[in-house]
Amino acid sequence: MNRLVGADLFFKCENFQKTGAFKARGAVNTVIQLSSDIESVVTHSSGNHGAALAWATSLREMKSFVVVPTDASPFKRRNMERYGATLIDCGQELESRESVLHDFLEKHDATFIHPYDDARIITGQGSATVELLESECNVDQIWVPVGGGGLASGAILAANGNVEVVCAEPVLARDAYLSIQTGYRQPPLPPVTIADGLRSSLGELNFGILKAASTQVALASEDSIIHAARLVFEMMKIVIEPSAAVVVAAMLENPSLVAKRVGVILSGGNVPCPHEFG
């Protein structure tokens, strides 16, 4: 893989993290700060933040509710339920998600936890980068995927200007790229990329942090995302989901942006085993 990318790569394998994705970090950092009289929390998620929040709330014996798009991955639905979440279906559009969430909050006494536009979440996600920088890898650059921007803005804060953070984004969901180009937060594109964890709109806090650091955003096509996931499977023998493969794909598509010693955050591994495997 080093030869293919042309750099020394150091992978932070958040696919091995609790609940199968880095989202466990932000969720636990948020839930631990909640008042103990809170009984229920609610969020919206395509799956990984929902599972993380369900896991974190179960540690404090709180209930969790997750507004989930109807086309969410069945594997991720099962993962959320396994950790104790109650799922609430909404349509596939962002508007439907907002209205279903609004209705739920009107009728229930629950605390809303935003999946990424929240300082506690951002700080939690940043701990992946803290650990990477505290290791002896001595990286001079870190690549992270960007969707809502929780992981990316946490990485930028943790790197604190000492190490460059480059964001990777699917071409089909390039609102972060366009936001950085124009200097204004752009609306999300239709949620069609295979990288289902990166379909969401870049958050406001998150955009502010990316913009202040003049963050570069490298793009990856759908084909190269799939190719990257397959390379990691066959050469590294680990399972990553498309939203994680975006980083490897963007490095392969943008070699001129890649430094010499690169930390690569593989964000998650929540994909079903194909039927034909084994």
Add this chain to the structure above:
Amino acid sequence: MNRLVGADLFFKCENFQKTGAFKARGAVNTVIQLSSDIESVVTHSSGNHGAALAWATSLREMKSFVVVPTDASPFKRRNMERYGATLIDCGQELESRESVLHDFLEKHDATFIHPYDDARIITGQGSATVELLESECNVDQIWVPVGGGGLASGAILAANGNVEVVCAEPVLARDAYLSIQTGYRQPPLPPVTIADGLRSSLGELNFGILKAASTQVALASEDSIIHAARLVFEMMKIVIEPSAAVVVAAMLENPSLVAKRVGVILSGGNVPCPHEFG
């Protein structure tokens, strides 16, 4: 996985080893002991020993030839060629392998390296168990797959009676099981198990070591091997081949044989990425 098996499991991930399998250990331990005037080595292999020997010989600028059954995994063929091996096709029967190898040795000045019935190979494979025992896992039992018996006999020598070694074998290739039951080395069954690395006949040296330690052999059905590979994929996010999954399958099928703190050697991960992945 601990809950499913009912034990604390400590995995030795030889799927992350050089060439994708534990075989790199025995190959390098053998090749490093060869006289420097040897120019070529030859072996027979379904893939993993061949790739390991190709890698090890390339470090000493020797050539490697591998007699390969026609029905060997195309993925493993590519892996051997990637490390520099020259492949020589033989039929699917063990007899054809022997005759093709014999013909090759008559015509070429090459040194034969047996894939498992060789003290240097056994010692090398044993280093996986040495590392597991030197770690702070404090296991009281080690599970390994058994095919030719290189990994298993190496584990038994390395454990030296201090920790029990249990072997896992497919029902469809249970010559080690039958050999231990009868006290005499039994012929191999037809090579049809999905665990292609375990189709070979138990070696003579290897059987002697298993027998002397009164080793238990636990069996696993083909269905449970596939189920185990899928569990490891979805729960642990790592890729293992069927010959490695046999161990997890045999533990699930034989819970009464499983101790409390168990070292599990996952032997390799050389399987292609399914087309439908990503």
